[in-house]
Amino acid sequence: MTTLTGRKRLLTLITAMFLLPAFSFAAPALHAAVREDVDYVTLAKPVAGMDRAVIEVFSYDCTFCYKHDQMVIPNLAKILARDGIRFVPWHLKTRGRYGSQASELFASLLTKDEKAGLGLFDDRASFKKAKFAYYRAYHDSRERWDRGPESFLKTGLDAAGISGGEFQKLLREPATQARLKDWDGAYEIARIQGIPAFVVKGKYLLSMKNLRSLDDMAAKIRELMAK
16 A cells, blocks of 8 residues: 555655654654645544544554554653553454454454453453454564465454454454454555554644654644644
């Protein structure tokens, strides 16, 4: 969904964000006011109920999503949490050979974690364990699960420590089904500029190519939250 030049620019940004977090907390970067169609795009269909949230659209088979979740998002989440801003993951089911299966499992595991009172970034969270198991298998080990969807699901189920039966039970729960229905909107967001995609306040899609640093990203999110 992104050009080769765009991918190189994004990888450079991610690397810079990873190398600079030590400075982020002490010296916020100066930035100009956010500009529509330059720093962000206003979505034609806003997402309701996201007034204090940032939606992250991702896919297990997206290299840049993996890098962001490794290097950027945990640090960014800590900064934004001070202002009561939360992250909401939306998995893109239309990408990847097993995109639909991944979405069903991720949505189910988020339901499980919510019941246990575990946040997205808690090392005990089943969602986090499964997400990074897939990232590592796909990107680091080059696993493609050629034996079919059962082998794909086994990777996530084993990482999360749950059985297939428990997964099916979680999948049928109203909270899981509601989440999957929300995630159906991920494609319309992703098709604008690719993934990872970050939607602020359910309305404003950040332009990734114009982000300069972790602090710049945080500052733009805060400013859009105030709109």
